[in-house]
Amino acid sequence: MRSKAIMAAALTVAAALALGACSSPAADSGDDKEIVLWHMEGTPNRVAAFEAMADKYNETDPEYTVTVQVQDWDQVYSKIAAAAQSGKQPDILFAIPDFATYVRGIGLGQPVTDVVDALDEEYGLIDAAKAPYLDEDDYWAVPLYGMVQMLWYRADMLAAAGIEPPQTWSELRAAAEALTTDGTSGIALPAGKNLATDQVLYSLMITGGAADFFTEDGEVNLDTPETVAAFDLYKELLKFSPTDSASYAWGEPQAAFNSGAAAMSIEKGQYLAPFAEESGQDPSQLGCAPIPVADQGGEPGSIYYSNGAMVLSDDEAKEAAAGEFLSWLIEPENYGDFLNAEPGLFLPVTTDGANLEQWRSNETVSTYATCVDAMLEQSASGELFGFVDGQYIDSIGEISGQNFLAQAIQQMYVNGMSAEEAAAWAQEQMQMAIS
Amino acid sequence: MTTVATARQTRKRGAKGRGLAAVPRIVSMVVLTVLVLGPLYWVTISAFKGREEIIRSVPTFWPETFTLSNFEQLFTSTEYPVFLTNSLIVGVATTIVTVVISLAAAYGLYRLKVPGSGKIAGIVLLSYMIPGTLLIVPLYRTLSGLGLIDSYAGLVLVNVAFTAPFCTWLLRGFILAVPRDIDEAAAIDGAGPTRTMLQIVLPLLVPGIATVSVYAFVFSWTEFVFASQFIVSDSLQTLPIGLSAIIGQYTVNWGLVMAGTLFTLLPTVVLFIFVGRYFVGGLIAGATK
Numbered sequence: 247m248r249s250k251a252i253m254a255a256a257l258t259v260a261a262a263l264a265l266g267a268c269s270s271p272a273a274d275s276g277d278d279k280e281i282v283l284w285h286m287e288g289t290p291n292r293v294a295a296f297e298a299m300a301d302k303y304n305e306t307d308p309e310y311t312v313t314v315q316v317q318d319w320d321q322v323y324s325k326i327a328a329a330a331q332s333g334k335q336p337d338i339l340f341a342i343p344d345f346a347t348y349v350r351g352i353g354l355g356q357p358v359t360d361v362v363d364a365l366d367e368e369y370g371l372i373d374a375a376k377a378p379y380l381d382e383d384d385y386w387a388v389p390l391y392g393m394v395q396m397l398w399y400r401a402d403m404l405a406a407a408g409i410e411p412p413q414t415w416s417e418l419r420a421a422a423e424a425l426t427t428d429g430t431s432g433i434a435l436p437a438g439k440n441l442a443t444d445q446v447l448y449s450l451m452i453t454g455g456a457a458d459f460f461t462e463d464g465e466v467n468l469d470t471p472e473t474v475a476a477f478d479l480y481k482e483l484l485k486f487s488p489t490d491s492a493s494y495a496w497g498e499p500q501a502a503f504n505s506g507a508a509a510m511s512i513e514k515g516q517y518l519a520p521f522a523e524e525s526g527q528d529p530s531q532l533g534c535a536p537i538p539v540a541d542q543g544g545e546p547g548s549i550y551y552s553n554g555a556m557v558l559s560d561d562e563a564k565e566a567a568a569g570e571f572l573s574w575l576i577e578p579e580n581y582g583d584f585l586n587a588e589p590g591l592f593l594p595v596t597t598d599g600a601n602l603e604q605w606r607s608n609e610t611v612s613t614y615a616t617c618v619d620a621m622l623e624q625s626a627s628g629e630l631f632g633f634v635d636g637q638y639i640d641s642i643g644e645i646s647g648q649n650f651l652a653q654a655i656q657q658m659y660v661n662g663m664s665a666e667e668a669a670a671w672a673q674e675q676m677q678m679a680i681s
Numbered sequence: 682m683t684t685v686a687t688a689r690q691t692r693k694r695g696a697k698g699r700g701l702a703a704v705p706r707i708v709s710m711v712v713l714t715v716l717v718l719g720p721l722y723w724v725t726i727s728a729f730k731g732r733e734e735i736i737r738s739v740p741t742f743w744p745e746t747f748t749l750s751n752f753e754q755l756f757t758s759t760e761y762p763v764f765l766t767n768s769l770i771v772g773v774a775t776t777i778v779t780v781v782i783s784l785a786a787a788y789g790l791y792r793l794k795v796p797g798s799g800k801i802a803g804i805v806l807l808s809y810m811i812p813g814t815l816l817i818v819p820l821y822r823t824l825s826g827l828g829l830i831d832s833y834a835g836l837v838l839v840n841v842a843f844t845a846p847f848c849t850w851l852l853r854g855f856i857l858a859v860p861r862d863i864d865e866a867a868a869i870d871g872a873g874p875t876r877t878m879l880q881i882v883l884p885l886l887v888p889g890i891a892t893v894s895v896y897a898f899v900f901s902w903t904e905f906v907f908a909s910q911f912i913v914s915d916s917l918q919t920l921p922i923g924l925s926a927i928i929g930q931y932t933v934n935w936g937l938v939m940a941g942t943l944f945t946l947l948p949t950v951v952l953f954i955f956v957g958r959y960f961v962g963g964l965i966a967g968a969t970k
Contacts, residue, residue, distance in 0.1 A: 284913075288926030289934075290759045293915070314915075318922065319930050321909040328818045328910060332825035393931075429738065497933030507738035516931045526733045591931060 281310045281559070281568055284326075285340040286319045287587065295587030302583075303574055310567035312338075323647065327352050337559035338568050342551050343378035343633050346387050348643035349556060356557045357384035361569040365576050370597035374625055375552040378633035387554030388572045391585060391592040393514045394625045395449045395548045396617065400525075401533040403430075403509040411535040415454070415479050418510075418538040422486035425509040432486035434499035434508035436652075437659045442495040443652035445549050446512045448631055451476040452547035454540040458634040464641075466680065469673040475540065478665035481658045492659055512537065514551075515621055518590035518614045534617040536624055550628020552595065578602060590614060593621060641680035650675050721946070728752070728939040735935045751940035761941060763916060764923030769948075770833055771908075771919055772901040775840040779897035780890055782841060783848035788878055790849065791856045792864075802850070809846035817910050824911055831913040839907045844900050848893035855889030856882070891959035899949055920945050 285296055293316055300312040315336065317325060323345075329335045330352050341349060349355055362385040365371055375389035397418070399411055407425055412418040422432030436442040451457060456472035484491055488502055500517060502508040504524035511517070521532045537548045557568045575584050576596060582604020585592045589610035594600055600622050605611055611618050631651075632642030654672035657663040663671065727735050728751055729744045755761050786805065790798045820839060821830065829835030859882055867877040905921040912918055918926075924941050927934070953960070 286930070289929035289932055290754075290927065290937075292929075293760075293926070294758070315913055316915055316918075316926060317913075318909055318925055320925070321906075324814075324817055325910050328821035329913075331818060332822050332830070334825055334830060334913075496931050497928075497935070500933070501736040501935065502738070505733075505736045505738045514931060520732065520932070520934075524732045524736055588932075 279310055281312050281338060281564060281571065282336040283312055283314050283338040283340075283555075283571075284317050284322070284336040285314065286317050286322055287340070288316050288318060289588070292587045295583070299575065299580065299584055299587075302580070303571055306574075308567065308570065310564065310571075312571055323348060326354070330354050335558045337557065337564050338572070339556045339558050340390075341387050341554055341556050343387075343554075343630055344642045344646040346379060346554070346556055347632075347638075347640050348647070349558075350381075350386060351640065351643065354556070354558045355386050356560060356565055357386060358388050358557050358569060358572075359384045361385075361388050361573055365573060365596070369576060369578075369599070371595055372597060372625065374550045374628040375554075375595035377636060378552050378630055378638075379554055380636075381638040387556045388569075388576075389552045389554045389595040390572070390575060391553050392595050392625055392628070393551040393553065393591060394593065394621050394628050395445065395512055395514050395537060396621060396624060397510060397512055397535045397537055398503060398517045399510045399533040399535065400503065400506065400527075400531060402527065402531045403506070404533065407509075411533060412538045413535070414538050414541050415450075415544070416541050419479065419482055422483055422510065426486040430506070431488045431502065431508040433483055433510040433512075434494070434502040435480070435483055435487045435491055435512065436494035436496070436499055437484055437487070437491040437655050438493050438495050439649050439652045439656055440495045441646070441649060441652070442499075443655050444646065444649055447476065447480055447651050447655060449512060449537045449547070449549045450479055452549065452629050453537050453544050454479070455543045455545060457547065457629045457631070458637070459631065460634075460637060460639055464639055464680075466645075466673055466676040468676060469669045472540075472543070474665045474669045477654065477658065477668050480655060481665055481668075484655075484659050492656065515590035515593065515618070516588065518617060519588075519610045522613075529613050532614065532617070534614075534620050536620070545627075546624075547627040547629055548624050550625055550630055552630070553592075579604075581605070582608075586611075590618065590621075593618075593625060639680075644679045645676050648675075648679060650679070724939050724942050724946070728936065728943045730936065730939075732934070732936055735939070751936035752944075754934075754937055755940045755944070759923070759927060759937070759941075760915060760918070761923060761927075761944070764918055764920045765944070767833070767917055768902055768920040771836050771840065772898045774833065774837045775844065775901035776894050776897045778837060778841045779844045779848055780893055782845045783852055783893055784883075784886070784890065786845065786849040787852035787856055788882070791853050792878075792882070793874070802853075805846045806850050809843065809850075813843060813906055817906070820907075821910060830911055831917060833917065835911050836908060836919075837901075839911065840897075840901045840904060844893075844897040848896060851893055851896065852886070852889050855886050855892075859885050888959045891956045895952060895956055895960040898952065902945075902949055 283300070287293065287296065296314050300314045304311045326335060326339065326349060335354055339349065346355070362371065362376060365388065366376065371389055375392050376385065379385045379387040379389065397411070403425060404411065409421050409424055412421045425432035435446060451473060454472050454476040456470060456476055459466060459468040459473060461467045488508065496513070499508065499511045499513065503511045503517070504521060506525065517532065521527070522529050525531070536546055539546055555572050557565055559565055559568060574580060578598065581594065581596070581599055582602040585594060585599070585605045586608045589608045594602065594605065599605065631646070632639035650672050653675070654668040657668045657671055658665065726742070726744055729747050729749070730741070731746050731748050731750070734741060734745055789795055790802045824830045824835045829838065863881055864877055867881045872881065903921060905925070908919045908922050912922065924938070924945060927937055927941050
């Protein structure tokens with residue numbers, strides 16, 4: 247009797263859940279007075295900050311309210327394509343330059359030149375942030391925040407070894423070797439097939455004079471002595487990186503660095519916020535320096551990601567409303583809070599933004615002010631593959647999406663290719679991908 | 682006396698021989714246990730460590746500073762409870778619909794004399810072998826046309842499309858194991874096909890139903906690709922998507938990830954504790970009959 251009662255109760259609960267599944271309304275209401283925004287910043291603090299910004303904007307009683315929806319970077323390529331085919335795309339889509347070319351390639355995206363020009367005139371947008379979105383005399387995304395890489399080092403470990411922060415490739419290699427001891431790696435580098443590896447390698451390619459690997463005709467020109475030198479350096483440095491580097495992306499080198507298992511790393515400003523808590527060290531022990539440059543023919547620089555927002559809606563009123571919201575985000579009274587969604591990682595794209603009190607007074611930004619200033623300075627010489635010196639390679643998404651640079655690293659690290667062979671291999675793969 | 686001593690020696694040698702023979706079995710069991718439970722143990726203890734301890738280069742095998750902060754953060758600063766509820770709703774709905782459909786299909790294909798049932802059964806199983814990722818765009822268009830994008834119902838429908846074919850095949854062994862004489866006896870007593878199925882055969886298929894229920898629930902619980910494509914709103918996201926977002930790009934809060942993983946594992950572990958024996962037995966029965 248009792249078992250029958252339990253069975254009945256279980257069936258009732260199950261039926262209620264199943265009915266709930268069938269009766270749940272679609273969340274995308276299609277409200278005409280709503281702007282749907284997709285972003286890919288899924289970590290809890292960023293989600294909360296972006297939602298807070300949307301709420302704050304909606305409190306100003308705009309004609310169109312903003313609804314924020316979080317997507318996953320790994321899935322958004324196929325998701326936006328499927329959504330586009332069904333006419334279900336969002337009105338605003340956060341993007342990086344190579345993703346923007348992909349989105350345009352599937353027939354989405356409206357020019358936002360008026361918005362960008364107005365923001366540029368009022369607040370001064372830095373070139374590295376806006377240039378990657380310029381094509382055919384129009385801007386295709388409104389730059390919102392930048393990210394740049396630095397050489398991070400454990401000041402305590404370098405001081406103990408009597409080593410100065412490296413400024414050149416040879417110094418970097420020597421430092422990595424000297425800092426490698428039993429149980430400690432000189433440097434932690436990613437070597438997985440992922441964007442993290444692409445990015446670190448590209449920073450070294452920039453400082454080795456190999457930033458531009460396309461011809462004027464848009465053909466791949468990767469197999470050059472400069473690229474080979476950068477590949478060779480990476481291969482050398484991996485000897486002083488933890489042995490499981492082949493599975494590393496973003497999180498693992500940072501964990502190795504903060505735990506003291508590695509003395510140096512090359513990454514963006516996400517290293518600031520968790521350093522003291524995870525390492526147990528004083529914040530002063532987190533050192534930062536520009537990416538070391540090649541001993542000969544090198545130039546300062548780093549990969550620079552301009553994160554922007556594309557307007558996808560082709561409804562004129564919604565287009566205008568989307569532009570208004572994006573401009574509102576950049577306004578000085580809002581922009582600091584927006585950047586504080588990930589303090590230290592999100593850098594201002596306006597020249598005025600660097601002095602915003604809201605941003606500067608953030609605990610992470612103020613604690614690591616020296617490194618923040620160094621990143622802002624590094625931003626000025628930032629580059630991104632496919633967009634160097636005014637380039638706009640339509641098919642760059644095919645290359646970045648398949649992580650050919652990272653694959654080349656794996657060819658060296660896992661399969662034992664030489665730098666020359668890996669560069670030739672990557673050149674061939676990239677050319678095939680865009681042909 | 683000599684005979685007794687000889688017998689003792691023989692028994693000792695036999696016991697020693699059996700003991701030695703058991704060594705490879707015990708070693709392989711220990712190795713397998715460590716391989717299977719090791720990561721689970723690591724996730725569990727890491728969830729109770731602080732951020733500094735969790736990434737320490739010399740790992741601790743037991744938390745030095747036992748903390749619940751990761752769980753607190755998981756439930757207060759993320760939408761984890763929402764993801765959990767969504768996964769439960771989708772999982773239970775997928776399970777119920779899968780059981781109903783696959784049971785009806787299996788009964789029709791393997792019990793009733795339906796013309797061409799053998800070929801139909803083959804085609805049903807074939808559909809299970811199509812990689813789901815190839816179907817994302819057409820499925821998206823179909824669901825969009827039905828107004829089911831970004832809804833529980835759409836996700837349940839897709840999940841069932843992938844669980845029902847395998848579950849139908851899985852039930853084959855159980856249905857074939859029920860003697861047909863029972864049907865004939867029921868018919869003599871005046872029971873129609875529906876009554877025979879529901880009141881006579883169905884109670885004998887409980888282990889099979891438990892097996893497909895577990896399979897369908899676990900499939901839905903761990904399903905990532907379709908949930909990531911067909912659910913857009915944060916309020917409808919399921920656990921795998923929510924966990925993926927917690928891992929995030931550029932930064933990883935390992936404690937949060939471990940706590941989230943632990944809570945994601947729990948329901949399936951509990952499910953297997955209660956009905957795992959049916960599942961294993963059911964898979965063997967389905968595969969061999």
